[in-house]
Amino acid sequence: MTISEEIMTAGDMKKTGGGGLMRAKNSKPEEIRKSNIQAAKALSDAVRTSLGPRGMDKMIQDPKGEVTITNDGATILNQMMVVHPAAKMLVELSKAQDIEAGDGTTSVVVLAGSLLGAAEKMLAKGIHPTTISDSFQKAAAKSVEILINMSIPVDLNDRESLLKSATTSLCSKVVSQNSAELSPIAVDSVLKIVDPARENNVNLKDIKVIKKLGGTVDDTELVDGLVLEQKTSNVNGPKRMEKAKIGFIQFQVSPPKTDMDNQVVVSDYAAMDRVLKEERAYILNIVKQIKKAGCNVLLIQKSILRDALSDLAVHFFDKTKIMVIKDIEREDVEFLCKSLNCRPIASLDHFTPENLATAELVEEIQTGTSKCVKFSGIANPGKTVSLIIRGSNKLMLDEAHRSLHDALCVIRCLVKKRFLIAGGGAPEIEVSRELMMHANTLTGPDAYCFKAFAEAMEIIPYTLSENAGLNPIGTVTELRNRHALGEKTAGINVRKGCISNILEENVVQPLLVSTSAITLATETVRSILKIDDIVNTIRG
Numbered sequence: 433m434t435i436s437e438e439i440m441t442a443g444d445m446k447k448t449g450g451g452g453l454m455r456a457k458n459s460k461p462e463e464i465r466k467s468n469i470q471a472a473k474a475l476s477d478a479v480r481t482s483l484g485p486r487g488m489d490k491m492i493q494d495p496k497g498e499v500t501i502t503n504d505g506a507t508i509l510n511q512m513m514v515v516h517p518a519a520k521m522l523v524e525l526s527k528a529q530d531i532e533a534g535d536g537t538t539s540v541v542v543l544a545g546s547l548l549g550a551a552e553k554m555l556a557k558g559i560h561p562t563t564i565s566d567s568f569q570k571a572a573a574k575s576v577e578i579l580i581n582m583s584i585p586v587d588l589n590d591r592e593s594l595l596k597s598a599t600t601s602l603c604s605k606v607v608s609q610n611s612a613e614l615s616p617i618a619v620d621s622v623l624k625i626v627d628p629a630r631e632n633n634v635n636l637k638d639i640k641v642i643k644k645l646g647g648t649v650d651d652t653e654l655v656d657g658l659v660l661e662q663k664t665s666n667v668n669g670p671k672r673m674e675k676a677k678i679g680f681i682q683f684q685v686s687p688p689k690t691d692m693d694n695q696v697v698v699s700d701y702a703a704m705d706r707v708l709k710e711e712r713a714y715i716l717n718i719v720k721q722i723k724k725a726g727c728n729v730l731l732i733q734k735s736i737l738r739d740a741l742s743d744l745a746v747h748f749f750d751k752t753k754i755m756v757i758k759d760i761e762r763e764d765v766e767f768l769c770k771s772l773n774c775r776p777i778a779s780l781d782h783f784t785p786e787n788l789a790t791a792e793l794v795e796e797i798q799t800g801t802s803k804c805v806k807f808s809g810i811a812n813p814g815k816t817v818s819l820i821i822r823g824s825n826k827l828m829l830d831e832a833h834r835s836l837h838d839a840l841c842v843i844r845c846l847v848k849k850r851f852l853i854a855g856g857g858a859p860e861i862e863v864s865r866e867l868m869m870h871a872n873t874l875t876g877p878d879a880y881c882f883k884a885f886a887e888a889m890e891i892i893p894y895t896l897s898e899n900a901g902l903n904p905i906g907t908v909t910e911l912r913n914r915h916a917l918g919e920k921t922a923g924i925n926v927r928k929g930c931i932s933n934i935l936e937e938n939v940v941q942p943l944l945v946s947t948s949a950i951t952l953a954t955e956t957v958r959s960i961l962k963i964d965d966i967v968n969t970i971r972g
């Protein structure tokens with residue numbers, strides 16, 4: 433008996449009737465493929481209800497009882513406990529779309545699920561998985577071509593169009609009612625950091641987003657200058673400093689510790705006195721040098737080895753009127769240096785006036801329930817932006833952050849590739865229609881696969897109308913008819929519940945979001961199709 437026969441269940445034996453070794457051998461890959469497709473489709477169905485402006489939100493609870501409310505596909509999948517290895521591929525797919533485009537993370541998974549359904553039908557017809565996979569790749573390339581043909585070029589100076597695309601992205605989020613405030617913030621912040629030297633890309637790390645509880649999402653603001661979420665460490669020291677000289681240090685102002693876990697035992701009072709005196713002299717020396725360099729605002733990087741500041745140091749800084757802000761995170765170092773146009777100072781010897789940055793004003797301000805420090809009038813500032821997101825509770829605040837991230841990504845997409853397309857299911861239905869026509873010119877399995885691919889694209893308008901409470905079959909067929917009559921921009925008007933020219937509704941999205949959704953979804957479907965076995969290893 434061969435191994436594959438042994439693995440077969442009794443049911444399989446009955447199906448194949450025990451006859452024909454070939455069939456017995458083939459049945460395992462088929463089963464595996466089927467189970468992979470089922471698992472991935474189930475996951476895609478789970479996020480389907482979140483698509484579009486009328487999509488629902490998910491409440492996610494983690495084992496610690498922490499709750500997240502979100503509408504973002506990537507976040508939902510990322511937090512789900514997915515066990516099946518094929519379903520995990522969809523989680524990765526959503527992440528890939530998040531990295532590539534930032535938006536369209538729900539669409540990409542819904543599309544992949546639908547394409548898998550199409551592949552399943554083709555498999556049932558007896559078409560070989562490799563043939564399906566190749567055909568789908570060709571169909572995806574053709575779809576991208578169709579999308580490019582229907583796209584509209586956009587100029588970065590065309591603020592209106594940028595605002596519209598940011599609004600479309602925000603419309604389908606929990607914070608949609610705040611899109612009027614958030615869209616201009618997203619557009620302005622990305623445009624502010626576009627580097628003329630590297631025009632075709634922007635680094636979103638140059639936008640620092642701070643979340644502060646208190647107030648509402650309307651109070652979210654783009655700050656002119658730099659904002660640090662820490663408050664000052666001074667007790668009686670200055671909270672406001674005009675004509676600031678800022679030093680950013682990476683060493684600590686506290687007594688040094690021994691390298692290993694050693695103990696120093698002090699046995700008499702004289703020795704104790706000496707230790708205290710030494711400490712005082714050590715810290716005073718550092719503070720004096722800092723003061724001598726003319727610094728009046730000191731930033732200290734967070735350290736895991738010892739306290740950044742001892743109580744004694746705080747006392748001295750208070751006395752010498754130096755404002756101190758500690759616990760600057762390591763990942764913020766680059767952003768901070770770029771914004772302030774300075775370099776971090778790694779040792780006291782390098783603490784010299786030329787290494788300091790200058791700003792007109794540094795002050796501690798109250799935002800909501802906590803404080804933060806604002807720098808304004810920075811000399812030669814780098815191209816960076818600080819945003820303060822506000823929200824009345826943590827759930828809202830986090831979701832506002834994720835939604836704003838999507839909107840920022842949409843604008844980044846438009847900087848990368850300056851083309852827009854209509855939304856509301858218009859691009860998908862147009863791709864579907866043109867692919868279908870193209871399929872009629874093909875022969876062999878390609879013709880079948882192209883048709884199946886074209887049909888699968890209809891899932892987006894279908895789901896959009898389903899989620900909006902419309903009749904999906906009626907809406908999609910009407911949409912198809914309107915496109916057949918040449919109305920390339922006809923889309924689902926979710927607000928009015930009808931089909932209309934979606935450009936007039938100002939629903940536009942970046943071309944890159946749609947093209948990358950189709951290519952990435954197809955890529956994942958192809959790799960799922962090509963898997964014929966799951967092997968578990970004993971190594972952990």
Ligand code: ADP
Nearest residue numbers: 483484535536537538539604855856857926939
């Ligand atoms: P994703 O995570 O994939 O971006 P969304 O929930 O943001 O998912 O939904 C995006 C889809 O909703 C796109 O197909 C877009 O065209 C459509 N859409 C967004 N706003 C509207 C609107 N106002 N009217 C119709 N369709 C819209």
Ligand code: MG
Nearest residue numbers: 535536601604
């Ligand atoms: Mg979106």
